[in-house]
Structures are given as structure tokens and as C-alpha cells.
Amino acid sequence: xxxxxxxxxxxxxxxxxxxxxxxxxxxxxxxxxxxxxxxxxxxxxxxxxxxxxxxxxxxxxxxxxxxxxxxxxxxxxxxxxxxxxxxxxxxxxxxxxxxxxxxxxxxxxxxxxxxxxxxxxxxxxxxxxxxxxxxxxxxxxxxxxxxxxxxxxxxxxxxxxxxxxxxxxxxxxxxxxxxxxxxxxxxxxxxxxxxxxxxxxxxxxxxxxxxxxxxxxxxxxxxxxxxxxxxxxxxxxxxxxx
Numbered sequence: 203x204x205x206x207x208x209x210x211x212x213x214x215x216x217x218x219x220x221x222x223x224x225x226x227x228x229x230x231x232x233x234x235x236x237x238x239x240x241x242x243x244x245x246x247x248x249x250x251x252x253x254x255x256x257x258x259x260x261x262x263x264x265x266x267x268x269x270x271x272x273x274x275x276x277x278x279x280x281x282x283x284x285x286x287x288x289x290x291x292x293x294x295x296x297x298x299x300x301x302x303x304x305x306x307x308x309x310x311x312x313x314x315x316x317x318x319x320x321x322x323x324x325x326x327x328x329x330x331x332x333x334x335x336x337x338x339x340x341x342x343x344x345x346x347x348x349x350x351x352x353x354x355x356x357x358x359x360x361x362x363x364x365x366x367x368x369x370x371x372x373x374x375x376x377x378x379x380x381x382x383x384x385x386x387x388x389x390x391x392x393x394x395x396x397x398x399x400x401x402x403x404x405x406x407x408x409x410x411x412x413x414x415x416x417x418x419x420x421x422x423x424x425x426x427x428x429x430x431x432x433x434x435x436x437x438x439x440x441x442x443x444x
Contacts, residue, residue, distance in 0.1 A: 205246040206425055209267040210236045211259065213277040214251035216403045223403045231273050231401075231408060238414045245421060252277055257285050264288060269298035269424045271417070274308045275403065286310050294391030298424025300417065303401030306362075311397070314390050315365055322382075323359030329377040331355040331400065333384060333412075337371045342385065342396065342419045350412040356402035358382045364397070372416075374399060385416070387423075394424045 212232035216223040227234050232249040239247035250258025264270070270289065274281070286309045293299050293314060301311045307320030331352040335343045359380030365388070372385030384399030398416060401407045408414065 205244055206421060207266055207268045208236075208239055208245060208247040208271060208421055209250055209259070209263060209269075210239070210247055210271045210273075211250045211257070212252075212273045213275065213280075214253065215277050216275065220403070226404070226406050227408070231403065234408050235271060235273075235417065238408075239418065239421065242418050245418070252280060257281060259285050259289060261288065264292045264297065267292070267297055268426070269300060269421045271300045271302065271421075272305045272308060272310060273302045273401065275304040278308050281309050283309070286313055290314060293393035293395065296392035296426035298393060298421070298426065299395045300420050300424060301395065301397045302417075303356075303399060303407075306358075306364075306397060306399075311395075314388070314395055317365060318363045321363035322361070323357075323380060325357040325359075325378065326402070326404075327357065327378070328354040328405070329357050331357075332375045333400065334373045334375065335371070336373055337369060340369065340371045340387075341423045342371050342387070342416060344419050345415050346412060352400055352405075352407055352410060352413070354405050355400060355407065356405075358384070358399055372399075392426060394426075396420045396424055 210232045212230055214230045217227050217230045236247040236249050239245045289310050290313050312319050332349050334349045335346050357376040357378055357380055359382055362383055367386035368389055369387035370383055374382045374384040386397040388395040400413055
């Protein structure tokens with residue numbers, strides 16, 4: 203059986219300009235995520251970043267990508283609209299998409315959700331986050347307990363301006379009292395989209411085992427399944443028209 207082909211996309215800006223972030227992710231957030239994915243049997247991960255030609259997301263790369271993982275923060279508007287549309291079309295064709303943390307405000311997530319997904323409450327005080335599993339039988343929750351905790355994180359709070367998820371797997375609670383829909387699943391065309399909240403760049407969130415497990419589970423969930431053949435456009439009748 204062939205490996206699931208994953209492309210991990212990161213704008214890769216903070217790691218160049220912020221020593222605190224560089225100390226946690228010296229090779230970039232994308233490299234950290236790709237590393238633990240490549241250690242998982244049946245997954246093969248590559249990376250792409252904003253400053254590459256076509257942001258590293260050429261037509262050839264996307265054709266060979268089963269699941270695209272997206273991390274962005276300060277450079278959302280620097281992503282070319284042409285590339286956003288290219289990614290959107292691939293999702294509609296069946297490529298999986300996992301959007302992480304501040305990628306909620308990315309052009310691609312806004313385009314697929316059709317709402318102002320950047321609208322939410324936030325506070326960067328290094329609070330404890332408790333991520334509650336509310337759909338224990340969901341494949342993305344495999345291997346987790348009833349909840350897991352992240353010692354220090356940026357707070358996101360409701361209202362989060364997203365469409366109601368097709369499936370809500372996780373809800374987060376923060377020390378300041380806020381809650382947040384932090385594991386949201388959608389279907390768009392033939393593709394699956396998973397938004398996962400944790401992952402602020404100044405905390406070592408992607409080094410945490412439970413977070414890695416969720417992302418690995420998300421990759422396997424987001425892969426397009428084998429389904430029936432579909433035909434679009436004008437066709438001849440299957441039976442004589444009387």
C-alpha cells in the first residue's frame with residue numbers, strides 16, 4: 203500500500219525574525235511537523251513555504267499531495283490569490299486540508315468556509331488550555347483520553363466566525379474562562395477539511411505528543427477514500443428516452 207503524501211505548508215516568517223520562535227522551531231514549524239509525520243508508518247511528508255516560487259505549491263506538487271497542512275499568521279495577505287484558488291480547486295477535487303492555529307484567518311480557509319474566519323477573541327498570556335474530546339469514537343480522537351492539556355498557549359475564544367462544523371471533535375477551555383470550538387471537520391466538494399486550534403508559535407505545542415497524535419490522525423481522516431466513479435456534464439441517456 204502506498205504512503206499518504208502530505209505537504210506541510212508554513213509561511214516561515216516568525217522563525218526567521220523572532221529568536222524565541224527560532225529557539226523552539228530552529229528549522230521552522232513546517233520541518234517539525236514533517237519530521238514527526240515522516241516517523242509515522244504509512245505517511246510521507248514534504249514541506250513548502252511562502253518564499254518559494256509559487257509558494258512551493260505548484261500544480262505538480264498539489265497533484266501529488268493527498269493532504270495539505272497549512273500554518274500561517276502574519277503573511278496571510280501575501281499569499282497569491284492564484285495559488286489560493288489552485289488549492290481550493292484541489293480540495294474540491296478531493297485533496298484533504300488541515301488548517302492549524304492562526305491559519306483560521308488564511309485566505310484558503312476563508313475561501314472554503316465562506317465567512318470571516320479571522321473573527322474571534324484572543325489573548326496571548328500563556329494560559330493553560332484543556333482540550334476536551336467530545337466525539338470519542340471519531341478517528342481523529344483515536345489514542346486520546348477524555349481530554350489533554352497544553353501547559354501554555356494563546357487563548358482563542360468564541361464567537362468564532364465559522365459555519366457550523368459537520369463534526370465537532372474538540373472543544374477547548376482556557377484558564378481565563380473562555381471556550382472555543384477547536385477541532386472542526388467539514389466536507390467541501392470531494393475533499394475533507396479539518397481545523398485544529400492549538401499551535402501558537404512561541405510555545406512548543408507541536409512537540410507535544412497529543413498534538414502530534416491529533417495531526418497524524420487528521421491526516422489519515424482527510425485522505426480521499428475510494429468511491430464510485432462520477433461523471434459530470436452532458437451525457438447520453440442510460441435507457442431509451444420514450
